[in-house]
Amino acid sequence: GQQLNQSPQSMFIQEGEDVSMNCTSSSIFNTWLWYKQDPGEGPVLLIALYKAGELTSNGRLTAQFGITRKDSFLNISASIPSDVGIYFCAGQLGETSGSRLTFGEGTQLTVNP
Amino acid sequence: SAVISQKPSRDICQRGTSLTIQCQVDSQVTMMFWYRQQPGQSLTLIATANQGSEATYESGFVIDKFPISRPNLTFSTLTVSNMSPEDSSIYLCSVASLYSSYEQYFGPGTRLTVT
Numbered sequence A: 001g002q003q004l005n006q007s008p009q010s011m012f013i014q015e016g017e018d019v020s021m022n023c024t025s026s027s028i029f030n031t032w033l034w035y036k037q038d039p040g041e042g043p044v045l046l047i048a049l050y051k052a053g054e055l056t057s058n059g060r061l062t063a064q065f066g067i068t069r070k071d072s073f074l075n076i077s078a079s080i081p082s083d084v085g086i087y088f089c090a091g092q093l094g095e096t097s098g099s100r101l102t103f104g105e106g107t108q109l110t111v112n113p
Numbered sequence B: 001s002a003v004i005s006q007k008p009s010r011d012i013c014q015r016g017t018s019l020t021i022q023c024q025v026d027s028q029v030t031m032m033f034w035y036r037q038q039p040g041q042s043l044t045l046i047a048t049a050n051q052g053s054e055a056t057y058e059s060g061f062v063i064d065k066f067p068i069s070r071p072n073l074t075f076s077t078l079t080v081s082n083m084s085p086e087d088s089s090i091y092l093c094s095v096a097s098l099y100s101s102y103e104q105y106f107g108p109g110t111r112l113t114v115t
Helices: none
Strands: A004-007 A010-014 A019-025 A031-037 A044-049 A055-058 A061-065 A071-076 A085-092 A101-103 A107-112 B004-007 B010-013 B019-025 B031-037 B043-050 B068-072 B075-080 B089-096 B104-106 B110-114
Touching (some): A010 A019, A019 A107, A031 A071, A101 B043, B004 B089, B019 B031, B043 B075
Parallel strands (some): A010 A107, B010 B110
Antiparallel strands (some): A004 A019, A055 A061, A061 A071, B019 B075, B031 B043, B031 B089, B089 B104
8 A cells, every 4th residue: 555654753943943855655655744733633734746847835834745745844943932733744646536545654852841 | 623522531451452443523524534653653534534435544554453433424434453552543524614624623532452
């Protein structure tokens, strides 16, 4: 089956620093999604990417859909303490809507004030 | 995005018993999904639940262990049957967006501990 390799597994940074994390796959995906999960909560959708090469921003977050369709990255600029959480990438292969998502293993982000 | 609620939010159950988890959405959605998140792990899809048809299960998950109902377009249940400690996980429902059904939105999850 499809597998997503997400890195790094964890990051410890100072407030104000920029953060970058990425996902790679052995298979092509047609959609990439990035989620954030806080303790005790469900994942919250941050950014959705639909086209190879697409670069999309949401406030301090920027994500890109890799040109090969096998990778994606997420950048967070000027990190703040509330950025703490687990970030997951998810890929969707299906040609039809609502197809299954394959999730990466997550990146645990810690921001020191 | 849709507002999704789950009941119960958490439970502690004895092995051998069953628990039914409810997922309620504030708007009609075509596709609902059930995921499992084991402690410290990522999310794994259990099954896709479409109204009016049998749920479609992923490899490694069977209907006898995880029966699902989808009686209408705003509600679904997942039952965890004959539980063992290995079933201790967070169970999450999600729905495909009304406006872009490639996007999925998640409920808050049900935290299950089996003793």
